[in-house]
Amino acid sequence: MSDVRDFLSLYFVMGSVDCKKDPLDVLDEAIQGGITIFQFREKGKGALTGLEKYRLAEKLFERCRLHHIPFIVNDDVDLALSLEADGVHVGQEDEAAKRVRDKIGNKILGVSVHNLKEAQAALADGADYLGLGPIFPTKSKEDAKAACGIEMIQYLRENKIDAPLVAIGGITEQTAADVIRAGADGIAVISEICHADHITEKTKRLYAHVIHAKHQN
Ligand SMILES: C=C1C=NC(C(F)(F)F)=NC1=N
């Protein structure tokens, strides 16, 4: 895969808990709208486990493979390996990024970061991209830290964090362009797409905001 940076523009993160209808339909509509990378994040109250989780992951992965969209698994490294997913995304509280890198070889490794110190450590551990957030307050993650603000994107860039970086946390149509102009390579969204009345149209607008802002940078 060429540099993962090119795939980060519109990063859809989702699990069954986030969906108001069949996750397969939600993903299909988001793909029609132009998402560029997908993360299966099955977490929170009522999340699937075991074989049910595996079966849903398999079907979502099939959709992504059909449309050449990288399929990333959140937290569950063993699930990623058993599916031969394109990569994994781990947080600060998950398995240490260095150990994950040893397990997954040259698959994509994304690491959640909240500040400069965590960003530097993640890159030292071999992260291919950073997930910085939450930028704004978020309802999609129960144990989210306090919002770090758009300023943190600029601060990391000013401190020579030039690695591929996607911003996440409460990002909407109204704020997408500002996040890109601050220096992010893409935006990651959960509820902005999952809770939209018309998922494909919403996704197309988010994509347009991101691509337009990218060409201004
Ligand atoms: C907590 C997270 C932070 N960032 C990301 C991503 F956008 F993919 F980088 N995913 C997560 N699950």
Ligand SMILES: [Mg+2]
């Ligand atoms: Mg995690």
